[in-house]
Amino acid sequence: MSFPFVTLKTISNHQDLIIDLQSSELALQGTLKIPGDKSISHRALILGAITQGETIIEGLLLGEDPRSTAACFRGMGAEISPLNSDRITIKGVGLANLQEPIDVLDAGNSGTTMRLMLGLLASHRGRFFCITGDNSLRSRPMSRVVEPLQKMGAKIWGRNNNSLAPLAIQGHNLTPIHYHSPIASAQVKSCLLLAGLMTEGKTTVTEPALSRDHSERMLQSFGATLEIDPSTHSVTITGGTPLTGQKVVVPGDISSAAFWLVAGSIVPQSELVIENVGINPTRTGILEALAMMEADITIENQRVVTGEPVADLRVKQSSLKACVIEGEIIPRLIDEIPILTVAAVFAQGTTIIKDAAELRFKESNRLTAIASQLNRMGAKITELPDGLEIVGGTLLIGHELDSYTDHRIAMSLAIAALMAKGLTTIHRAQVVAVSYPKFVTTLQHLIK
Template identity: 70%
Template structure:
């Protein structure tokens, strides 16, 4: 097996050449810290009073963007590492007006969540931007409800795209019925609601990931959750947040690549350690179980309020299934790698209600279909999903990540089961969420 990173101008190609006699995957895998939790720990630590420590922080590019932004606004954040990061917070409502432009890089979570805090900081002016990809992603989904709370935000195309300029104001709590289940929308409004007058309630059509609710409660926010109506309420101006000691579990979105890899490569068995199994994130486990994957949760425990387990996965025959409805928000980031699993399943897999994927780092529905079809897949792109015919034989070829980290890694896993060499252009994108993806891949191949 040959796995090679090759520099080409300003990018890197990942070249995967399986041996003719086949491979199997064995060993234990330690995955990076959860990206969603890492962002939130950095943000809440920055606006809390006192010291916050974070263990297991993801060292990808996105958390570095979050830390850089909050350093510019007065928080003291130590050099990022996965052992222990310390933050001296400046207190709720005390973010300073930065001298320069805040740059969220490629991180939609950084930009959208941060907008809630910036909009609620009265008499201060902020400008925020991101890379080419982020500047093409819609921000109106948070700008519009913030405007209902009284926020003043200007941006391109009727305030829909970054760069954005924000004049902080005193906001008023609202009850917002979100048309989509989005943890980013919900979290943005909860952060804005911390300093708003009165209560801020967000009701979603389906349950999205709840890391913000868990962490806000831990830091001392007055917050309540109604699971029957998928609603969460925060009481504004109800007190300060207090620094905490946070342990970040492994990211189930990163674990998903190894879950699928072991499930589709004959003879494989992997133990993936310290995976966050928050029930708002375990749609990937439920769907793989529906497909017949052999996955067992071991050593289940709670770590700073988040459920964690080790996941043991063995190769087995898969079958196609239908993926749609309320489960989609709980596996939205894992759909590209689920498409890879579906190619090796018996029968047809359909994915619907996933139009949200068209406005991620790439149009993930279009890119997943086009790049896997290059390898011999039979995938039909639907308006809101994919239809995947299983039982195909893949052939290595040249593919492109479109600078999307999840596409890059999904193509790498597909390449393990292809005949011949696969080249993935712009594979450095994987570093956004999984800096040591390639070295981990090399370690488990036998």
């Protein structure tokens, strides 16, 4: 039986992912483990760096984004072991004891690193910090965290009316506030909770819908004092409580699992088991959306690991149906919308995705990126102001595509290419290392 030839080819300073579908006889079979959850990895590194004592992290994502976080905190005095295995040791500096760095902090491509750090740095009285990132990150809006921090008294300067990096921060005594966020954003919420961690009094964040709650869970496990009101989507932190080093076991990232859940659903005769996936209810929108599309997914071996619910996910190929994805589910699957768009291309009927304008401000404008590239392959996708309209059932043809230097776009296009006739080339595919360094080798191993 013939099957796709999948390889990375280095050209100049970038890599192209080439998928050459020589036969329609293709299946994905096997059991796999996915990289550690990126959101939890960031937060474990950040909190470990400001605790008293030692923090041990097992299962840390060894991608480029967590490496950026680790490098920033090393530059401010935390002792973090090399990220060359998934067991990391941190000796923290203690609360409010980050050192003034001798150089500019570089967040790389990581918006999480930059936005969460701003809350910490703004509350380090008397110290000066400057943070930047790569070309993509320097174009992403930071006003969503800068503005509420300024309401707390933060002193932050940057380009475009203090909304774009590089950003300069003068640490200052902050004042607690009750911030009503206009968007459900875990990054905004986490930034303000970290600012409140070192601010006398109670800082409260209220969201219009529930965003992922990894920060709340981890802050509590490290000893912070939090009050959570699920009925109003509010969380309050009381400042000044020291944190104590912990052991953190990072589950597999459901955002990474999403690529295999969709691949297993659309590629004929496929069956995959994805082990040790975090199924935090603030992140399981992808499972709910695929259930609405009638995907064949079974949740097995459910358990709790260091405060986070975990399970194995079994997926089999099925006939997907179109649906409408909107409202409060969106914050719980915002990172998975590119790969859900791929699923919708192979579903019967027309799928509508709404309330997702946030995607225009990620590593790329993800609505434009995924629609334009899939349309090049023959899909029928129309951009909406806040989402997409996807007509399912179209035949895809291999094409030259671009990743937009966005890891989730690159991987979503790779899954789509498994169902396209002919040769597909995805330019600048090395960006998958941001969150899934072994994505290509895993794909090669699963093809049967």
